[in-house]
Amino acid sequence: MASTALHLAPSRLTATHVKRLAWLTLAWNILVVLWGAIVRATGSGAGCGNHWPLCNGEVIPHTPRIDTIIEFTHRMMSGGAVFLTLALLLAIFATSERLQPARKAIVAATVLLFNEAILGALLVKLGYVTGNRSVGRVVLLSIHLSNTLLLLGAYTLTVYFLERPWRFTISRRNLWLSAIGLVSTLIVGVSGSLAALGDTLFPASSLRAAFVQDFASNSPMLLRLRSVHPLSAFLATVFVTWLLKRSWGSPLANFVLGLLAFQIALGFADLLLLAPTWMQVLHLLGADLYWVALLWLSAQQTFPITKELHA
Structure with missing residues (x-):
């Protein structure tokens, strides 16, 4: 029975469902970026210490400070972005033909999203947060910000090609x-x-x-x-x-x-x-x-x- 449900699941996905998921994924990632700005502007980047992916050595922080709540919320939102992106990746490959350019766009977005996670982890582990004023932070942050814009660009092209199913x-x-x-x-x-x-x-x-x-x-x-x-x-x-x-x-x-x-x-x-x-x-x-x-x-x-x- 489980295998039958698995087999039928892709056929229940329509182009409209996939488009909605793509728009949701793009909008969610914009929210993640905005919350990241709040993390930076409030100096909350060290809210989880130098631990990653754990927060102060805990899966869920107990008795957190305000900066811990802000940073932990950003990490949870980033985790949600991963689930949405993987779901969109599977949905596009399940419902589109081989030449659909949205496939390439969502693959690029998936790679860039994992780059984003690695760069974010490096900022935390190297202490390039809160009041750090080093050249290393400027360089790594520039790469991180560039990757963020490229990521939003990849999501945008994914939606664009899904909304315009032409050759x-x-x-x-x-x-x-x-x-x-x-x-x-x-x-x-x-x-x-x-x-x-x-x-x-x-x-x-x-x-x-x-x-x-x-x-x-x-x-x-x-x-x-x-x-x-x-x-x-x-x-x-x-x-x-x-x-x-x-x-x-x-x-x-x-x-x-x-x-x-x-x-x-x-x-x-x-x-x-x-x-x-x-x-x-x-x-x-x-x-x-x-x-x-x-x-x-x-x-x-x-x-x-x-x-x-x-x-």
Whole structure:
């Protein structure tokens, strides 16, 4: 009886079920990223000590402090992301044909998710949390943040290909232009997160004091890197201008443009308010939504439709 149920289970999955699971997995991982920002902004990265995957040597911490609750919640949410991703991987392979590009996208997401876990564990085990200001933390955190954006990108492409079950060609010219623009946008995201870390570790009493920190000769590398953020943002804006020009008038292009304007406004507000935690989280949410929408719009330009796939 059990074997019969196992055999019939894939046939009960419909394309609609798989799409819903894919959207849920993407949304859940965005929440994990946002909670990770709360962990960083509140200095809760050492809430479980240097233990991983255990928390202070326990499976479930007893009488936890606030920082332990925040860090442990993040770990539990990350565990949920693993289960959702594996479920989506199995569902896509059970219901799609061999040429469906969503298969490659979800495999990439699965690999990147395990990379994410390894990088997160290294940050904890090496003590690159809370008040650590070392160059090693900046380097490892940059890799971690890049992997996070690539992970969200892989989930986005998984949903994109599931929502558009057609056969595609690849526009190589647009592929290269999109790759350059998306890398620039990724640098904006990473540099922005590093800037937020700098705001947390080196809080300024005023906007003027923050600028003095950035350009002082004895400033740590983390503060000097803050200038990379506006420069990379300029390059990414050039790419977005090209992309929006090609897609002008479409609802998605208008949505991307609106998110871009919203992000710029949040960036100025973040600067003027001296980066409180709630503003950092809101700014990051806008950045994640913008990244997902931008990647979707880029995919439309890079993968022109040729014909419908047949089951």
